[in-house]
Amino acid sequence: MYEDLNGKVVVITGGSTGLGAAMAVRFGKEKAKVVVNYYKNEQEAIEIKEKVEKAGGQAIIVQADVTKEEDVINLVQTAIKEFATLDIMINNAGMENPVPSHELSLEDWRKVMDTNLTGAFLGSREALKHFIENDIQGNIINMSSVHEMIPWPTFVHYAASKGGMKLMTETLALEYAPKKIRVNNIGPGAMNTPINAEKFADPKQRADVESMIPMGYIGKPEEVAAAAVWLASTESSYVTGHTLFVDGGMTKYPSFMAGRG
Ligand code: NAI
Numbered sequence: 001m002y003e004d005l006n007g008k009v010v011v012i013t014g015g016s017t018g019l020g021a022a023m024a025v026r027f028g029k030e031k032a033k034v035v036v037n038y039y040k041n042e043q044e045a046i047e048i049k050e051k052v053e054k055a056g057g058q059a060i061i062v063q064a065d066v067t068k069e070e071d072v073i074n075l076v077q078t079a080i081k082e083f084a085t086l087d088i089m090i091n092n093a094g095m096e097n098p099v100p101s102h103e104l105s106l107e108d109w110r111k112v113m114d115t116n117l118t119g120a121f122l123g124s125r126e127a128l129k130h131f132i133e134n135d136i137q138g139n140i141i142n143m144s145s146v147h148e149m150i151p152w153p154t155f156v157h158y159a160a161s162k163g164g165m166k167l168m169t170e171t172l173a174l175e176y177a178p179k180k181i182r183v184n185n186i187g188p189g190a191m192n193t194p195i196n197a198e199k200f201a202d203p204k205q206r207a208d209v210e211s212m213i214p215m216g217y218i219g220k221p222e223e224v225a226a227a228a229v230w231l232a233s234t235e236s237s238y239v240t241g242h243t244l245f246v247d248g249g250m251t252k253y254p255s256f257m258a259g260r261g
Contacts, residue, residue: 002233005030009083010232011075013037013066013123014093016045018193019143022221023090023228024048028057030229032088035079036061039093058083066093066119067111076126087136088232089127091120092143094161096195098154109157116161117168124172128181137180139232142169144185146247162187166243173241182240184231189247191219214249214257 010027014020015036025048027034034052036059038045045061052059062078064071079086094116099108120142131138147155148162165185173183190196190209200206200218210216227246230236245251255261 002030002229002235004234005032005229005232007031007033008087008232009033009035009079009085010088010090011035011037011079011086011123011127012090012092013064013075013119014039015090016041016048016061018195019188019191019221019224020090020092021048021051022225023092024059025051025055026222026225026229027232028052028055028059031056033057033083034059035075035083037064037066037075037093039063039065066091066123067114069122072119072122072126076123076130080130085134085136086127086130086138088139088141089123090141090143090228090232091123093119094143094195096155096158100154101156104157112157113161113164116158117164120165121168124168124183128172128176131176131181132179137182140169140172140181140183141228141231142183142185144169144187144243146187146189146245146251148185148187148243149251169243170241177240182231182236184236184239184241185243186224186227186231187243187245187247187251188224189213189219189245189250191221191224193221212250212254213247214252214254217248219246219248 012020015024016038024034049059062075064075144165145162147159148166152159169185224246
């Protein structure tokens with residue numbers, strides 16, 4: 001438990017499913033005030049709100065499409081109106097759809113970039129405005145991926161969005177460090193969430209992914225949530241511009257494990 005998170009206001013984009021939902025519930029356990037953003041499925045968001053409250057926190061739900069500037073502004077303003085301030089912004093919403101790069105339409109490229117990178121920029125910008133205007137030593141956490149460093153054929157738009165997020169986070173961290181505003185990434189490996197549901201339902205594909213993870217198992221959303229509360233707490237007060245990989249060692253060149261090379 002991180003006592004300084006008690007009463008803190010946290011916005012989580014894509015907070016009604018997968019990693020976002022696990023973070024919402026964990027911040028609830030820390031007695032934070034959680035703004036659960038959802039995209040389309042209101043019922044899922046209501047269920048997560050109830051789980052946050054049961055865990056000991058407070059929660060509201062807010063619909064927003066992170067690709068739309070006015071929606072992101074409204075999301076942050078609603079958080080400030082309902083809970084009087086904003087302390088932690090978690091830009092977690094994301095999507096992927098594999099397509100051979102030579103067949104990738106401009107529309108699909110833009111959709112992934114707008115959701116994963118531009119959405120995180122808009123969330124960061126709106127949070128920064130509030131932090132600066134109110135002299136808050138706020139905290140931004142962007143949900144990146146191991147694919148901010150590992151190339152991923154047929155996911156060129158996804159990899160480009162997460163690679164862009166790496167330098168966006170590092171740049172914002174540098175720019176706002178004098179104000180003690182911290183900006184970090186979490187880089188999950190393969191996690192058990194809806195984004196992977198189809199892939200992991202196939203035992204062959206699941207085993208294939210597991211073989212690329214030195215620790216030998218697919219990560220649990222709670223393991224990412226544990227990293228998020230640490231990054232949001234004062235326990236990580238000197239950490240900024242960093243990507244915290246939560247990946248069971250996936251970024252550590254698993255093909256070299258047997259001492260080859
Ligand atoms: P998920 O599919 O459960 O979560 C994605 C969330 O983003 C959903 O709640 C979805 O509704 C929301 N979303 C999509 N487009 C949106 C939009 N335009 N506006 C608002 N919300 C939108 O999957 P998961 O795994 O929880 O993904 C969360 C983040 O973690 C994503 O950024 C993903 O790229 C990242 N990630 C996930 C990994 C995994 O293995 N599950 C690995 C590395 C990164």
